[in-house]
Amino acid sequence: MDTIKSLVQPLVGGYGNSSIVDGMKLVVLGGTVETARRVSSSAWSHFVNSFFLTAHFSEEDVPYDWLMLWLSRRPEWQRSREFETTTRASGPGGPSATNPNYSEEDRDWDAWEAVVDQSFPTPYDEADSAEDPEGKPKTRIVFQPTYDTTHTIYYRGHWLRVRRGKRQDTGCEMLSISVVARSNAILKQLVLQAKKEYEAESVHRIQIYFADIHGSWRWTDSRHKRPLSSIVLNQGVKESLVDDTKDFLRSEKWYADRGIPFRRGYLLHGVPGSGKSSLIHALAGQLGLDIYVVSLSASWISDNTLMTLMGRVPARCVLLLEDLDAAFVRSTTREEGDEDGEGEDGENGGSGGAGGNDSFPGFTSGFWSGNSSSSGGGFSSSYGYSSSRSRRSNRYRSDGLSDMNTLSLSGLLNALDGVAASEGRLLFATTNHLERLDPALSRPGRMDVWVEFRNASQWQAEALFRNFFPCEEEEEVVSSSSSEDGDIDIEKNLSVLQSVPSTPTRDGGRDQTRRFVPSSAMMRDLSVSSTASERRPLPAPASTSSLWSLSTSIASSASSLLSGYSSPISAASPAMSTPPLPSSPSTAPISQNPLSSGFGSTNTAYLPPPPVNPTKPKPLDKKTLAVLAKKFADGVPEEEFSVASLQGYLLKHKAQPEAAANSIEAWVKSEKEMKERLQREKEAREVREKALREKRRKEAQEKDKVKKEKEKKEKELETVKALLAEKEKEEELEKMRQQLKDKEEELRKKEEDRKKKEEGIEDDPKDESKSEEESKADSDEEETKEETKDEKKE
Numbered sequence: 001m002d003t004i005k006s007l008v009q010p011l012v013g014g015y016g017n018s019s020i021v022d023g024m025k026l027v028v029l030g031g032t033v034e035t036a037r038r039v040s041s042s043a044w045s046h047f048v049n050s051f052f053l054t055a056h057f058s059e060e061d062v063p064y065d066w067l068m069l070w071l072s073r074r075p076e077w078q079r080s081r082e083f084e085t086t087t088r089a090s091g092p093g094g095p096s097a098t099n100p101n102y103s104e105e106d107r108d109w110d111a112w113e114a115v116v117d118q119s120f121p122t123p124y125d126e127a128d129s130a131e132d133p134e135g136k137p138k139t140r141i142v143f144q145p146t147y148d149t150t151h152t153i154y155y156r157g158h159w160l161r162v163r164r165g166k167r168q169d170t171g172c173e174m175l176s177i178s179v180v181a182r183s184n185a186i187l188k189q190l191v192l193q194a195k196k197e198y199e200a201e202s203v204h205r206i207q208i209y210f211a212d213i214h215g216s217w218r219w220t221d222s223r224h225k226r227p228l229s230s231i232v233l234n235q236g237v238k239e240s241l242v243d244d245t246k247d248f249l250r251s252e253k254w255y256a257d258r259g260i261p262f263r264r265g266y267l268l269h270g271v272p273g274s275g276k277s278s279l280i281h282a283l284a285g286q287l288g289l290d291i292y293v294v295s296l297s298a299s300w301i302s303d304n305t306l307m308t309l310m311g312r313v314p315a316r317c318v319l320l321l322e323d324l325d326a327a328f329v330r331s332t333t334r335e336e337g338d339e340d341g342e343g344e345d346g347e348n349g350g351s352g353g354a355g356g357n358d359s360f361p362g363f364t365s366g367f368w369s370g371n372s373s374s375s376g377g378g379f380s381s382s383y384g385y386s387s388s389r390s391r392r393s394n395r396y397r398s399d400g401l402s403d404m405n406t407l408s409l410s411g412l413l414n415a416l417d418g419v420a421a422s423e424g425r426l427l428f429a430t431t432n433h434l435e436r437l438d439p440a441l442s443r444p445g446r447m448d449v450w451v452e453f454r455n456a457s458q459w460q461a462e463a464l465f466r467n468f469f470p471c472e473e474e475e476e477v478v479s480s481s482s483s484e485d486g487d488i489d490i491e492k493n494l495s496v497l498q499s500v501p502s503t504p505t506r507d508g509g510r511d512q513t514r515r516f517v518p519s520s521a522m523m524r525d526l527s528v529s530s531t532a533s534e535r536r537p538l539p540a541p542a543s544t545s546s547l548w549s550l551s552t553s554i555a556s557s558a559s560s561l562l563s564g565y566s567s568p569i570s571a572a573s574p575a576m577s578t579p580p581l582p583s584s585p586s587t588a589p590i591s592q593n594p595l596s597s598g599f600g601s602t603n604t605a606y607l608p609p610p611p612v613n614p615t616k617p618k619p620l621d622k623k624t625l626a627v628l629a630k631k632f633a634d635g636v637p638e639e640e641f642s643v644a645s646l647q648g649y650l651l652k653h654k655a656q657p658e659a660a661a662n663s664i665e666a667w668v669k670s671e672k673e674m675k676e677r678l679q680r681e682k683e684a685r686e687v688r689e690k691a692l693r694e695k696r697r698k699e700a701q702e703k704d705k706v707k708k709e710k711e712k713k714e715k716e717l718e719t720v721k722a723l724l725a726e727k728e729k730e731e732e733l734e735k736m737r738q739q740l741k742d743k744e745e746e747l748r749k750k751e752e753d754r755k756k757k758e759e760g761i762e763d764d765p766k767d768e769s770k771s772e773e774e775s776k777a778d779s780d781e782e783e784t785k786e787e788t789k790d791e792k793k794e
């Protein structure tokens with residue numbers, strides 16, 4: 001106490017009364033106690049931490065996803081008093097995925113859902129259960145550790161301390177797991193188990209990563225592998241691609257021995273909605289590789305970001321560069337400025353819904369928004385390819401955002417095969433406009449294999465039909481399909497798959513580009529593809545894709561505006577599609593939809609698509625299927641419609657193969673009519689625009705002419721004015737000269753008078769005074785003369 005008193009005394013001086021001193025004593029005492037507490041707590045935590053082993057996982061790296069998935073499955077979260085609830089978690093088992101492994105946790109959630117459904121029934125529940133209780137899309141919810149909270153989990157005889165936080169500098173999420181142990185074996189075990197569980201989940205799935213603005217790869221989605229058999233391409237194409245990619249992945253040593261960079265590029269080009277993205281998806285699944293997508297038209301992409309991204313691509317993966325032609329020339333719509341007038345928008349727009357199953361709301365990339373891309377036609381621009389920066393810099397998009405894309409051709413080329421580029425990846429690039437690519441970009445070594453995608457052939461149409469509808473005797477249909485298809489023009493089919501034009505073989509070694517030859521094996525494989533339809537999960541257009549619904553209904557509203565034309569786009573319900581074409585496209589979806597009587601039912605553009613008929617189609621016998629498929633194919637004109645649009649049509653007749661085959665001709669007719677109508681409208685618009693441009697040009701010319709005439713007249717006026725002024729001056733001068741003359745005359749007269757007078761004075765002295773007057777007059781005269789001279793000078 002005395003010590004405290006001695007400390008406080010100097011502060012309060014001699015004036016401090018006892019209450020102030022006591023107060024100060026308390027402050028000092030409190031401070032001392034708090035400091036002691038902090039020091040001891042910090043010492044204790046140091047002491048405890050010295051026994052802990054801690055592993056840190058950054059969200060930028062894959063183990064973070066393993067651990068998050070593992071954590072989300074821990075039963076501890078069921079009991080935890082603080083947790084984060086999410087519907088979007090990392091990894092294949094994330095809730096956004098439809099997990100094939102039905103876990104305890106899922107069961108628990110389902111039980112709760114049932115209780116809630118019972119307590120609070122909604123019209124949506126009724127509608128759902130009435131239709132398809134099994135097919136009801138489930139959004140899984142999981143619990144995860146909260147930020148900046150330490151959770152304790154028991155794992156294999158150890159207590160783990162789990163902490164999730166963010167790095168101060170980058171804002172990147174970090175997961176720290178600490179354990180009291182002598183060696184880090186338990187942590188290794190944990191990571192390996194998480195990895196194993198993650199991989200077990202991903203056997204049937206592929207992971208999709210998107211490039212983000214910081215130059216990192218961000219896990220975006222996990223998708224079911226798409227069976228290759230679901231991709232309908234002309235014979236031999238996909239099989240050859242699979243062979244080529246597999247061969248490449250096996251040949252690392254071969255490449256290393258010859259000093260050739262271990263990279264391979266595939267360029268998929270052709271019409272929209274022909275299966276480019278779908279093929280890449282299916283191939284990645286077949287090869288067990290994840291997909292890393294970078295959209296070169298992203299506003300933030302720059303040489304540096306791309307270089308960083310390429311350096312961070314894992315060794316074995318599919319690297320997808322979308323819309324390669326749009327990398328340097330950006331436009332707000334895919335058809336903006338398209339001068340070729342390919343008219344694909346009409347077709348694909350009209351067939352809305354085809355790509356619906358591929359869409360992934362929230363991401364604008366064409367890889368996911370199958371329908372959005374196919375309906376929009378090809379990304380195009382009237383400018384063509386240019387490596388110049390000036391054309392794209394400082395442009396402003398229609399949404400008012402500054403276009404910051406500063407990617408250059410050399411930057412892209414460096415990123416693809418520069419020193420920092422990763423090896424072992426399969427590079428896939430897609431474009432709708434091959435002609436716009438710079439040759440440097442598509443040369444061998446960068447793009448080793450080119451695959452052309454065309455509109456659907458009749459053979460493809462038939463295969464697509466067979467894929468759609470189940471058959472009673474699958475195996476028999478396989479063989480019959482092969483024999484029926486025996487007369488396929490293989491030469492023609494294979495013409496779409498090219499090796500790159502020039503193939504430099506380095507050091508005389510193996511030719512790097514592949515030349516594909518059809519084999520019977522390919523044909524067998526293809527037959528299997530047509531029969532695998534039953535196993536293939538059919539896309540669920542109504543429930544899974546908001547893009548699908550929006551584009552379809554917008555198309556329907558648009559078509560209904562076009563003077564009552566009945567577009568098949570909007571003939572949405574398969575249940576009502578037995579007749580060739582529905583007569584009232586815009587109203588049918590409303591009346592069919594059980595939810596349509598509710599909120600917003602008057603606005604068809606925002607209505608969900610009508611529910612599809614839940615009744616599964618009866619499997620057809622092989623003969624009927626063959627007949628219907630043939631009929632369907634015969635009704636489809638060769639290479640006129642994209643596969644996506646045919647798929648869209650079949651989706652509308654999902655449960656009615658007969659109707660699909662019978663109405664195809666009517667559909668084709670109406671589609672053609674609509675295409676023609678759109679074409680006509682486009683032409684009319686172009687003519688109008690041309691006339692408008694012409695009018696504006698003439699107006700401008702007229703204005704220019706008037707302006708020039710005005711300028712000319714003004715000039716003339718100026719000249720006249722100047723002349724006038726000159727004339728006036730001259731007149732003035734003349735006047736003055738006249739005055740001068742008059743005065744001179746006067747003076748002369750006066751002089752004469754004076755002389756006469758002088759002569760007279762000599763005779764008469766009386767005249768003296770008179771002569772004085774005269775001399776005065778003379779001096780006046782002289783003055784006047786002087787003044788006149790001055791004026792004249794002026």
Ligand SMILES: Nc1ncnc2c1ncn2[C@@H]1O[C@H](COP(=O)(O)OP(=O)(O)OP(=O)(O)O)[C@@H](O)[C@H]1O
Nearest residue numbers: 231232272273274275276277278355370373643644
């Ligand atoms: N050859 C095909 N086989 C099977 N389905 C196809 C085929 N072509 C297109 N589709 C279907 O059409 C939709 C759109 O296909 P996809 O996105 O693969 O076309 P794309 O050629 O990549 O189009 P875009 O160039 O516009 O991106 C998908 O739902 C896909 O299932």
